[in-house]
Amino acid sequence: MAVWYDPLRGGEGASSRELSTIGESGRDGQSPPQGERLAFTRTFANFFPAALAFALLLTAWELYARFGGIAPTVLPAPSRVLAQAWENRAALADNTLPTIRATLAGFAFSLVAAFILSALVDFLAPLRRALFPLLIASQTLPLVAIAPLVVLWFGFGLLPKILLVALVTFFPMMVALVEGYAATSTEISQLLAAMGAGRWRIFWLARLPSALPYFFAGLRISITYAVVGAIFAEYAGAAKGLGIYMLSAKNNFRPDLVLAAVAVSSALTLVLFGLAVLVQRLAMPWENAKGERAGPGGNRPSGEGRR
Amino acid sequence: MKRLELRDLRKSFGALEVLAGISLHVAAGEFVSILGPSGAGKSTLFQLLTGAIRGEGEMRFDGAPLDGARFAFMPQRDALMPWRRIIDNATLGLEVQGMKRSEARERVAPLFAEFGLAGFERAWPAELSGGMRQRAALLRTVVQQRDMLLLDEPFGALDALTRAAMQRWLETIWRSHRWTALLITHDVREAVLLSDRIYVLSERPARIVREVAVPLPRPRTESHELAREAAAIEADILDTLLGRPVPINEHPMENRND
Numbered sequence: 001m002a003v004w005y006d007p008l009r010g011g012e013g014a015s016s017r018e019l020s021t022i023g024e025s026g027r028d029g030q031s032p033p034q035g036e037r038l039a040f041t042r043t044f045a046n047f048f049p050a051a052l053a054f055a056l057l058l059t060a061w062e063l064y065a066r067f068g069g070i071a072p073t074v075l076p077a078p079s080r081v082l083a084q085a086w087e088n089r090a091a092l093a094d095n096t097l098p099t100i101r102a103t104l105a106g107f108a109f110s111l112v113a114a115f116i117l118s119a120l121v122d123f124l125a126p127l128r129r130a131l132f133p134l135l136i137a138s139q140t141l142p143l144v145a146i147a148p149l150v151v152l153w154f155g156f157g158l159l160p161k162i163l164l165v166a167l168v169t170f171f172p173m174m175v176a177l178v179e180g181y182a183a184t185s186t187e188i189s190q191l192l193a194a195m196g197a198g199r200w201r202i203f204w205l206a207r208l209p210s211a212l213p214y215f216f217a218g219l220r221i222s223i224t225y226a227v228v229g230a231i232f233a234e235y236a237g238a239a240k241g242l243g244i245y246m247l248s249a250k251n252n253f254r255p256d257l258v259l260a261a262v263a264v265s266s267a268l269t270l271v272l273f274g275l276a277v278l279v280q281r282l283a284m285p286w287e288n289a290k291g292e293r294a295g296p297g298g299n300r301p302s303g304e305g306r307r
Numbered sequence: 308m309k310r311l312e313l314r315d316l317r318k319s320f321g322a323l324e325v326l327a328g329i330s331l332h333v334a335a336g337e338f339v340s341i342l343g344p345s346g347a348g349k350s351t352l353f354q355l356l357t358g359a360i361r362g363e364g365e366m367r368f369d370g371a372p373l374d375g376a377r378f379a380f381m382p383q384r385d386a387l388m389p390w391r392r393i394i395d396n397a398t399l400g401l402e403v404q405g406m407k408r409s410e411a412r413e414r415v416a417p418l419f420a421e422f423g424l425a426g427f428e429r430a431w432p433a434e435l436s437g438g439m440r441q442r443a444a445l446l447r448t449v450v451q452q453r454d455m456l457l458l459d460e461p462f463g464a465l466d467a468l469t470r471a472a473m474q475r476w477l478e479t480i481w482r483s484h485r486w487t488a489l490l491i492t493h494d495v496r497e498a499v500l501l502s503d504r505i506y507v508l509s510e511r512p513a514r515i516v517r518e519v520a521v522p523l524p525r526p527r528t529e530s531h532e533l534a535r536e537a538a539a540i541e542a543d544i545l546d547t548l549l550g551r552p553v554p555i556n557e558h559p560m561e562n563r564n565d
Contacts, residue, residue: 187382187384190386191382191386192399193359194357194358195380195400195451197403205402205403206388212390284390286389286432
């Protein structure tokens, strides 16, 4: 090695130290069992307080319903709700499937529409000014009033449910996507332009991936509305579904079955939310990499930058 | 042989005059720096060169008017895409040129060792240190195989020690490739260490106040002898940029050196 190379190596001493740190974290990445166990412990620690609070609430409710002298036709105990849900599981399942179908169809429609419209708005700025007031106005509509009208116009089939689910889920995703595109780093856009990329190329290579974290934030909000939207639509008129099931249970003075249906719809929402989080993890693996580097020797420049 | 030649390049944004007639040239295989104070219009100059904005004056490449993509551009911060692995960041320029991703990867992969990135092909940018990210950004720049490199304060965002290491490393790697390169910087030492010639810009509106040849032999980090000569050039350029300081012993009240 020539003499001049030594100072370079000397100067890079910090970097080689870094190299070893990075190598270690890279190895961490290659041994998922350990990482997963850690993640599980962390997840457990995160969810334990919530689970405890939930259990306490249920216990208090159970005790009050049993010993408070309340009629089960007014406030059934959780145990009764559970028992009745089991007894009526066939009917519940029969009515849950249409709700799932309506939720997923409506959400898929909403997703595609949000993607297409947001891309159009990104390319045509005037369209944004034309559309956004309308979209915001759409969010002011009271669902209770709109749902029966939509059913009146489009009948008892799947279509009014799709429209109502879309009405409540479209907006958060649309806004998230549009803001996500706008959050693209100007340096990356300029770099691509200097490389000779056109607008569509820049959209595909930079703006769309930049919008992903925003999009998933919007998606997580949307998906919690989706089931509620479908149930509203069914409540306003449907042959089958959790909404209509709740309505008829209420009319038959069966609050236990109403609550059973509520529990099913909550579970449905939680599962969809969990799926959204899972898809986000899979779609953005680099976000996890960022987390792994959060510890000492993280994403710091070399040398004295690190503690 | 002159490759890039600018004649009387001017640019104003409304009433704000940014470039007041820039003339310069870069020969084949030459490393030229443009040195100027912050906000002098260095980045405006680069935007003119990459065609992001238009100005007045003449820009010629190999004698013909500058057109199409001649430059591979390296921006101030690394601008690595966090959602692409390092190797896919490195292939970005080739992909934009229309090359298949697999082919581009084959082209880029052998260079990782030389850029000190061997083993990090599949890493995410967030997993790399600042210096490594800059090396990856330079790798992405040079594999585009354009006629000339445009480096816009490439090490500006790094801490001092990493920056010094990166400058030395760039000088080393440049010697083995002899890319034709134009560097924008406000770091005088960086300019002296790397350049064959330096253009010194005035404050805004920018014009070229001085052209400095750096006749030091390469490699320039070899000896302290060279470092001293470089320091002299550096001090001289600083005088141009900041004005000559008045030495204490030239002060009339304290002049005891008669």
